[in-house]
Amino acid sequence: MVTDTTTILLTEGELRLRGWPSDVVPPFGLVAAGAELRGPARLRRRARHALVASARPFCDSITPSPLAPDECPPTPLPPPSTLATWLASDSEGLVAGLPERERIDLVLAAAHQTKARTLLVVRDSGAETVWRRALRERGFSTMTNDEGACALAITSAGDAAHSMHWRAHRHDLLVVDRPEQMPAPTVHAVLDGSAALHRLGLVDAHGLARVGEWSAGLGTLLAVAAVDSSPRRLHLHLPLSTTERADYETAWHTFLCAFDAFAAAQPNAGFGTFIQQARRDDSQRPALFAWHRALRVASYNAAKAAACAELIERHRGQRLLLFAPDRASTYELSRAHLIAPVTAELPRRERTDTLTAFATGRLRALVGPRLLDLGVSEGSADVGILIGGGFGEAQQAARVRRIATTGIVYQLVAQDTVEVGRAHRFARTPAAASTDVHPRR
Amino acid sequence: MPIASLAPLPLHQLTFTRVDDELVPAWFSDRDRPWLRDLLQEAQAFVGRPVAELLSRWRRSDDDPRAGRRLAPAQRVLLQWLQPPSSRLEHTKMRQELFAAAANGASRREALATVATSHARASDDLMANLFADLPHARALVWPKPAPSPSDLAIAINRCLAQGMLRTAHRAELQLVGCARTVLRTAWLHATNLVVVAAAATHVQLRWQCPEGDARAARRLASLVPLLPWARDFELRAACRLRGTSGTFVLTARDAILPGPEPRAFDSALERHFANDFLALAHDWELLREPAPLVCGSQLAFPDFLARRRSEQTGWWIEIAGLRDRSVLPNKLALLAQEPNYVLCLPRHLVPTALLGHAGIVAFTHRVHAEQVLARLSQPPQRRL
Known part of the structure; x- marks a missing residue:
């Protein structure tokens, strides 16, 4: 009996299967289009498994060339404990809570074991800088070989989502670092667009609640590492000035009037729904602006500026990271204290040079909004100052991890504002102490 | 910013419809002139002030109902047109020297004085302009000659066409006239245009995106400002964007802003x-x-x-x-x-x-x- 060979192809980023056996159930998600089955590239793995299980021959045209011996990354010794678990689950799965050093070990070990060309997807250029530096220190280069195929390519999530249609068949190991910090549509575009057979997700402990979102693309949760001890944390409650208080209360009142009406009309709708509606509704939009105004006043004000000045002076000479709420406060602090800023607006080369200078000790302090969250290595600073703003528990945990366990994190909280509740809600561990502070002006 | 340097529109701002297999851009035309005129008037009031102020004003004001989704691309192109070229390298150097001096233990006064002297500036001026090259701080400049609503419309069309072309993976270009200029520019940009057929009056060129070259399509898009200088042209590109595939067609009849005039004669x-x-x-x-x-x-x-x-x-x-x-x-x-x-x-x-x-x-x-x-x-x- 002649058995037709199934051909697996990738065309313009879409998986296509020709000659699928009629008596084999195709993986869910493939649709018939003429004589072919078509679907997202991620289904390549499932399709191969189905064909192997039914002992049907197939020709996979997508397979990238394996790593040559001189391209293989050095494997750390001893190998990470989570490696065996990952290999045992058919080289697919999520690992949560690993510290930075162990993440790097696991990625290198996975690439070494599978001999697969690897695509590492990170949140932003700051995280990319950290990974490149860490891999260089391990003696592993991320340069391309002569054929133009990279042994280990690193790219940001946005770039990966946009370019996956041509990247899809150039790697067979997909690693996504901290998907909980990336926009959900971007993560899904990356996971669906990649045809990699081997998949590894590295999640922070705060991302556990969302593990189910990524199971189709990255597999199941395999291991949760215990969280190391955290640095000492101190909440400083700072008062608003009279003018700032008046501004805040006025803005808050405007916001609450609209939000209360919204909540009464739609009791089951969340804050996100209010934001979406308010953007389009002329009558509600002032409330949205008022909300932002209130947050702005609370996140950076005269008392916080004075507190920052005192803390910078107190910890002069130590490695210091200031996590500012936005660009304006970043530049203000940078001017006031001659501390190098790191913002997305600065030229990329300048940003990379600044982060490298901090890593090598030529600079002792940095100030910035989001890029610092992942743009410096874990435990690379002695003092962290969380000035205000922020997008949730995961981000705050990422910021705290930049500080060494022997260091200290100050969280500046504006008294009697929305920040008080947020600070307690977002903190993973209770602050060692919180105190009302009246800084010298 | 010179009009030659207008950047293509990003993917999320490309407006088009799919008709059969063709991707038809939502070209800007005379019907957009009224609200484009208002947009220009609004921007003109911010000349000499930082870009951030105009952006803030746009964020807070109600969307013009005549513009709809086309407002964002229009604002983006207009902002590019109104910003002067930045002296980025000089400012980067100033910042790096200043922060390095402070990190090495110099006092604020010493660090400022040293860096200001080396850049032939006063300390106050240095501090005031420390971030002047960044997009939020650059002051708006009204170009000469002043742009009209029609000029703005065809500038946006050019950026729209270039944005579409950045998603192309193959293209065919039929050109009547200006062949040498286009091919020479393509060669300078390392755009792989191949002559497929050449008749007395026209030439047919083909482009195929090289495997794994993420920037190849951008280089193809950089030829768009030259094309209006040909007597006639038709560019057909197979594009893939936002989950849709199709053919984007650009011809000499489409109103796009020409780039700087190539030399009419060599001698x-x-x-x-x-x-x-x-x-x-x-x-x-x-x-x-x-x-x-x-x-x-x-x-x-x-x-x-x-x-x-x-x-x-x-x-x-x-x-x-x-x-x-x-x-x-x-x-x-x-x-x-x-x-x-x-x-x-x-x-x-x-x-x-x-x-x-x-x-x-x-x-x-x-x-x-x-x-x-x-x-x-x-x-x-x-x-x-």
């Missing part, structure tokens, strides 16, 4: 000849840089194609001042290959054996159009 010789010929030969048309000729393994670009208005075939005319005499053999090879080829050479450089050749017009200081016209009036014959 005064050519310019004088063109003026004289057109004044003399009323029933002839003269096409500049028509199409390349294949000569062996190379392409040759005659300067003109001349033909009677009622005829399909014409004559290639090459005016060679021969600053580089090593190219003479190539030109003579072309003369031997093409029966409809007229080569104008300086009299003292014509090889003795070719004096009196039917295809060669010798000149001293100026190419005489009546001599060339006399040659064109003769029937073509195989020479050499």
Whole structure:
């Protein structure tokens, strides 16, 4: 009996299967289009498994060339404990809570074991800088070989989502670092667009609640590492000035009037729904602006500026990271204290040079909004100052991890504002102490 | 910012519809002029003030109902047009030196004084302009000549076309005129345009995105400002964007802002000849840089194609001042290959054996159009 060979192809980023056996159930998600089955590239793995299980021959045209011996990354010794678990689950799965050093070990070990060309997807250029530096220190280069195929390519999530249609068949190991910090549509575009057979997700402990979102693309949760001890944390409650208080209360009142009406009309709708509606509704939009105004006043004000000045002076000479709420406060602090800023607006080369200078000790302090969250290595600073703003528990945990366990994190909280509740809600561990502070002006 | 430097629109701001297999952009047209005029007036009030203030104003104001989703791309293009070029390198250097000096223990006054002196600035000026090169701090400048709503509309169209082309993976370009300029620019940008077919008046070019080259399509898009300078063109590109595939077609009839004017003539010789010929030969048309000729393994670009208005075939005319005499053999090879080829050479450089050749017009200081016209009036014959 002649058995037709199934051909697996990738065309313009879409998986296509020709000659699928009629008596084999195709993986869910493939649709018939003429004589072919078509679907997202991620289904390549499932399709191969189905064909192997039914002992049907197939020709996979997508397979990238394996790593040559001189391209293989050095494997750390001893190998990470989570490696065996990952290999045992058919080289697919999520690992949560690993510290930075162990993440790097696991990625290198996975690439070494599978001999697969690897695509590492990170949140932003700051995280990319950290990974490149860490891999260089391990003696592993991320340069391309002569054929133009990279042994280990690193790219940001946005770039990966946009370019996956041509990247899809150039790697067979997909690693996504901290998907909980990336926009959900971007993560899904990356996971669906990649045809990699081997998949590894590295999640922070705060991302556990969302593990189910990524199971189709990255597999199941395999291991949760215990969280190391955290640095000492101190909440400083700072008062608003009279003018700032008046501004805040006025803005808050405007916001609450609209939000209360919204909540009464739609009791089951969340804050996100209010934001979406308010953007389009002329009558509600002032409330949205008022909300932002209130947050702005609370996140950076005269008392916080004075507190920052005192803390910078107190910890002069130590490695210091200031996590500012936005660009304006970043530049203000940078001017006031001659501390190098790191913002997305600065030229990329300048940003990379600044982060490298901090890593090598030529600079002792940095100030910035989001890029610092992942743009410096874990435990690379002695003092962290969380000035205000922020997008949730995961981000705050990422910021705290930049500080060494022997260091200290100050969280500046504006008294009697929305920040008080947020600070307690977002903190993973209770602050060692919180105190009302009246800084010298 | 010079209009040559307007960047393509990003993916999420491309507005188009899919009709059969064609991706039709939502071109800006005369119907957009009213709200574009208001947009320009609003921006003009912020001249001299930081960009961030105008952005803040736009964020807070109600969307113009006439604009809809097209407002964001219009604002983006207008902002690019109104920002002056930045002195980024100098500012980066200033910042790096200043923060390094502070990290090394210098006091604030010392660090500022040292860096300010090395950049020939006052300390106050240095601090005030520390971030002046960044987008949020740059002051808006009203360009000269002042842009009109129509100018803005066709500028946006160009950025829209370039944005669409950035998603292309293959393309075909049919070009009438301006072939040498386009091919030379493509070569300079490492855009892999291949000549597929060349007729007397037009040339057909093909482009295929090289495997794994993420920037190839951007380089293709950078040719768009040149295309309106051709007499006619049609560009068909297979694009893939936002989950949709289709063909994007750009022709000379689409209103896009032309880029800076390429040089009309390479020399005064050519310019004088063109003026004289057109004044003399009323029933002839003269096409500049028509199409390349294949000569062996190379392409040759005659300067003109001349033909009677009622005829399909014409004559290639090459005016060679021969600053580089090593190219003479190539030109003579072309003369031997093409029966409809007229080569104008300086009299003292014509090889003795070719004096009196039917295809060669010798000149001293100026190419005489009546001599060339006399040659064109003769029937073509195989020479050499």
